[in-house]
Amino acid sequence: MNKQILSGIKPSGDLNIGGYGGALSQFVQYQHDFECFFFVPDLHAITVPQDPQQLARRTREIAAFYIAAGIDPTKSAIFLQSQVPAHTELAWLLETQASFGELGRMTQFKDKSNGKESVSSALFTYPVLMAADILLYQATHVPVGEDQKQHLELTRNLAERFNHRFGETFVVPEPLIQDIGSRIMGLDDPTKKMSKSNPNLSSYVLMLDPPDTIRKKFARAVTDSESSVRCDWDTKPAVSNLIEIYSVFANEPVEIIEKRYAGEGYGTFKKDLAEVVVDKLVPIQEKFKEIVDSRELDDILKRGAQKASEKAYDTLKRAKQAMGLVTF
Ligand code: AMP
Ligand code: TRP
Numbered sequence: 001m002n003k004q005i006l007s008g009i010k011p012s013g014d015l016n017i018g019g020y021g022g023a024l025s026q027f028v029q030y031q032h033d034f035e036c037f038f039f040v041p042d043l044h045a046i047t048v049p050q051d052p053q054q055l056a057r058r059t060r061e062i063a064a065f066y067i068a069a070g071i072d073p074t075k076s077a078i079f080l081q082s083q084v085p086a087h088t089e090l091a092w093l094l095e096t097q098a099s100f101g102e103l104g105r106m107t108q109f110k111d112k113s114n115g116k117e118s119v120s121s122a123l124f125t126y127p128v129l130m131a132a133d134i135l136l137y138q139a140t141h142v143p144v145g146e147d148q149k150q151h152l153e154l155t156r157n158l159a160e161r162f163n164h165r166f167g168e169t170f171v172v173p174e175p176l177i178q179d180i181g182s183r184i185m186g187l188d189d190p191t192k193k194m195s196k197s198n199p200n201l202s203s204y205v206l207m208l209d210p211p212d213t214i215r216k217k218f219a220r221a222v223t224d225s226e227s228s229v230r231c232d233w234d235t236k237p238a239v240s241n242l243i244e245i246y247s248v249f250a251n252e253p254v255e256i257i258e259k260r261y262a263g264e265g266y267g268t269f270k271k272d273l274a275e276v277v278v279d280k281l282v283p284i285q286e287k288f289k290e291i292v293d294s295r296e297l298d299d300i301l302k303r304g305a306q307k308a309s310e311k312a313y314d315t316l317k318r319a320k321q322a323m324g325l326v327t328f
Contacts, residue, residue, distance in 0.1 A: 004171075006139035008081070011058035013196030015065055016204040017277065021248040022145025023103040028070040028142060030176070036076035037308055038066050043081050043088065044130070048112065048135045060292055063301055064208060068287035079183040080305030081133065082113040087313035090132035091125070093319055094158050097165070098128050102157070107150055119268045131155040135170045136312040143176040146183040146192060166322035170315070187221040190237035201227040208285060211278045218274040220241075229261035229269045239266070246273045252277030 007027060009019050027038055040062045059080060066078050081087050104110065113119040122228075125253060130151050134142055135158075142152055152175040159170040186193045186203040194204045203221050209217070214283050224236040231240045231254050246269075247254050261269045291297050320327050 003034045003141060003142050003164050004037070004137060005030050005143065006039070006137045006177075007143050008039040008044075008133065009062050010041050010045050011055060011064075012048070012050070013058070013205045015062065016183075016194055016196050016261075017217060017245065017249075017266040017281075018184040018194035018204065018205065019146070019243065020069070022147075022178075023143060023182045024065065024069050025174065025181060025248055026143040026178060027066065027216075030096040030141075031076050032070055035140070036071075037079075037132065037311075038071055038082075039079050039081050039304075041081045041130075041133065043128060047120055047126050049244060051162055060297065061267055061288075062154055064292040065284070066287050067291055067297070067300065068284045072117070073300040073304065077307040078300055079305040079308045080301055081106045083301070083305035084308050084312050086136055086309065087129065087132050090136055090316050090319060091129040093323060094128050094131055094162070096134070097158055097161055098125075098131075098154075102154065103127060106154070108147065119166055126159070127151045127154050131158045134173050135159055136315045137196045137308070138171040138311070138315060140171055140292060142173050143175045143178075144182075146177055149175060149177060161320070162322075166319075169319050169322050172206070180244050180254065183236070184245060184248075185241040187241075189222070190241045205277065206279060208288070209281075211282065214278050215274040218270050218277070221270060223266045227265055229264060229266070230258055242270065246276055249273075250276045254269065299315045 006032050007023060008017065008043070009023055027036070030036060032218050040059050042055065042059050043205055045058075063078055063080070071078060082285075103124055106236060109124060109126070112123060131154060134155050143154075144152065145163055152173065156172050159172045180241060186192045186198060186200075187204040192198070192203075196204060196206075198204060202217050205214055206216050210216070221242060222238045224238050226236065229239060229243065233240045233241045243254055246252070246257050250257070317327050
């Protein structure tokens with residue numbers, strides 16, 4: 001079977017190394033083996049209030065990170081969601097097939113709406129737009145972090161339901177969730193996912209943090225009482241999280257890292273970890289700066305949207321025909 005990948009990172013905050021571990025580092029690896037579509041889900045970002053200037057900036061930034069991290073735009077399509085209107089159109093068709101109850105069970109919606117007096121209806125229907133993103137490209141595989149598993153399950157259910165009611169139209173996609181890096185936790189609290197929405201700035205490392213800031217943040221990172229460098233999520237979650245970050249950034253298995261630091265204290269390990277992260281991020285940051293405001297980026301995004309549109313409109317047309325909407 002032909003393998004196709006689609007994934008994206010929301011431009012809703014400054015990208016941190018959690019998004020790199022769970023998503024971006026995977027994108028770069030898969031581009032060699034799959035036909036890939038990497039997009040910036042800007043329409044997802046506006047489900048919560050955004051400052052328009054900042055949104056535009058962050059959208060360019062995410063696209064620039066894709067390229068800076070090593071995605072080759074001549075191989076993979078890189079584009080902005082809002083440049084391909086088929087996404088919102090298919091989302092509407094799929095909304096007619098999604099039930100109110102199943103959307104209400106989405107934990108991300110519950111988390112994001114919890115305690116808020118008012119949330120947008122788009123925040124509620126967001127997972128259906130995500131399903132449309134994926135199904136439009138007939139993606140066979142979707143690399144995401146652990147937190148997106150439930151949304152992928154909904155996508156699979158919607159695809160199966162649609163195919164059952166209207167005839168084979170969509171490929172039912174598989175999530176690609178790595179063992180290592182798919183759940184990078186906060187440096188201040190290993191029970192909470194590393195997130196750009198955490199008000200504690202030392203809880204996350206940003207992709208654009210200068211080397212000295214990265215070093216300081218890792219030096220401050222919480223550890224566990226027993227002082228061996230060993231991965232055990234049940235009893236040593238803080239150190240396990242740091243070892244996973246090391247593993248993602250050094251591209252080395254956990255066992256090798258554990259062996260290397262057998263008998264060493266946390267101090268040495270945390271210092272080395274900071275250097276491993278700095279060594280990976282500095283070249284990405286340099287490339288990012290070259291590209292983020294360039295015309296070249298505009299051209300890549302335009303070409304990407306063209307390539308994506310061809311595929312997307314083909315699927316959209318088939319879905320419309322299947323449902324009995326008149327197409328010409
Ligand atoms: P977002 O920035 O929320 O659009 O997330 C982009 C991608 O990064 C999604 O695939 C998430 O699952 C993944 N991701 C976000 N935060 C983390 C984290 N702390 N650890 C691992 N993956 C993450
Ligand atoms: N919902 C994803 C997130 O919050 C972003 C996203 C939107 C996505 N559409 C997608 C990821 C399609 C993979 C495939 O991280």
